[in-house]
Amino acid sequence: MFASAKATILHADLDAFFASVEQRDDRRLRGRPVIVGGGVVLAASYEAKAYGVKTAMSGARARRLCPDAIVVAPRMSAYSEASKAVYRVFEDTAPFVEGLSIDEAFLDVRGMRRIAGSPRDIAVRLRTEVRRRVGLPITVGIATTKFLAKVASAVAKPNGLLLVPPGTELAFLHPLPVERLWGVGPVTASKLRDRGITTVGQVADLSEELLATMIGRAAGRHLHALAHNRDPRRVTRGVRRRSMGTQRALGFRRPNRTFAELEETLIALVDRIARRLRAAGRLCRTITLRFRFADSSRATRSQTLPAKTADTRTILATARGLLTAAMPMIERDGITLLGITLGNLENEFAGQLELQLNPQRALDSVLDAVRDRYGSDSITRAVLLGRDPGLSIPLLPD
């Protein structure tokens, strides 16, 4: 690491987000174990987590672990509203905000010391403001890299604040279990555990080549870098979506569906996703159907069109063809979930904006201005051209 590296990256993560919103809106739930979602646990309050209840656990198992838990149905629109309100606080706090999901984001506060105080000062204020303006608890991790800031917030949860001082990163990181590394799930963790590797420090002691033979080339390179806190990614605004999809669980009770029944579901899915596609001003070229079967195995069938489209009928015709071809498999194995994903997304161009600018310093502000005006998805390409820099920006329709 560079000696001059400063811990200016904040990772802000709402605590037990859905459950916290429920406790905020219903005072009877405060201080009580709360589970959001019936079939599976979408979120559990920290009172419920104390009993071992975890996200994605089956509802039946969660109720056995914590019989006193109050189970509430999810209210997605309330969470969406709360998320927007929190993001407004983020935007008021830092110039660079990169959303990761409905309940977490990176903020870069470099260069703000003179006007806003130290990163820790800013984080303290951020937590206070989220509590005051939205009424929710939030944890913030601060470090020199995105990855480490995320680790710091995970360690500091719930309702915490943790700064990893520059120079102490590896001492902080190496005792942690490998599962803390971004990209290590159950499968990778078990591969490593089989070789006696349980801590981040042990991963750091391995060569990248050896790691690659255990878990694959890309994953090996990725983990090797993270174990040494090498993560050069900057906090960037407006990450472009690469695919969008929707799905519907059909339940396990009646896995034998006729083509007509599935077609009905498919039409509803296609209608919904095609509307979302057009609302985003995007076009797709690849249509993928996803299936889950009675034995919980999965399959996908996809087709790439010769031309990009956002037309419902075109998407439906393609999806129907894929479904027809998959029927023998579906009839054999029994279907419990049907989904559709649109991939190879491209922008729908409405024109071209040409700008002349003074390259390095102006680039960020120009990109920001364009995003503000046309939305975060509007820029597909920004090119600096030699000695006479210009910017070529396809625009969305107004």
Added chain:
DNA sequence: TCTGGGGTCCTAGGACCC
């Protein structure tokens, strides 16, 4: 005890082209 809906990225084989 089989579980939701939304995503990202990687791998590997085959087709096809030069």
Added chain:
DNA sequence: TCTGGGGTCCTAGGACCC
């Protein structure tokens, strides 16, 4: 006719994240 190398695109599956 056989063998070789390199590259892109498509399809399918899988791991992982929130």
